[in-house]
Amino acid sequence: MTKKADFNAEEWDTVVEGPVFAGLHVIAADRGGTIRESLAMGRVYQEARKEQGQSELLDDLVGSQPSIDRARAQQEGGDIVALAKERLTEAMRLLEEKATPEEVDAYKRFVMTVAQAAAAAHKEGGFLGIGGQEVSEAEEQALDEISITLGPPPSSGAA
Helix, strand or coil: CCCHHHCCHHHHHHHHHHHHHHHHHHHHHCCCCHHHHHHHHHHHHHHHHHCCCCCHHHHHHHHCCCCCCHHHHHHCCCCHHHHHHHHHHHHHHHHHHHCCHHHHHHHHHHHHHHHHHHHHCCCECCECCECCECCCHHHHHHHHHHHHHHCCCCCCCCC
């Protein structure tokens, strides 16, 4: 089993940042709902902490403080979409190098769960919460881009 100790500090930061950047990519896709979307992402982490024991890698991931290095993000231009793609690509490269296929699949599922929670947290359009779309077209596009960046879908439905 792969765990945090199998990565150096910079590599681990990259793995931990992946789900956060995925959520930020979705948040940046459409205006409004930033607080709700952030809270929804936090709930995914809380739920994952309750389900520990299936993967040491994911246990270590959800036990780490989800954050991003703002200074580095600003140095790299602050383009959340480009940064999300870059960080997720690098995280996947590291995981495919060091983790088992099952752990890679579990990471992909977790990243998509975080991103989908952000997308569904705030209705887009409508008036005073009436009508509107659960997930906007821009958020759907962001989810598609995240999925493509992560690579082929997980091979099994089990987390």
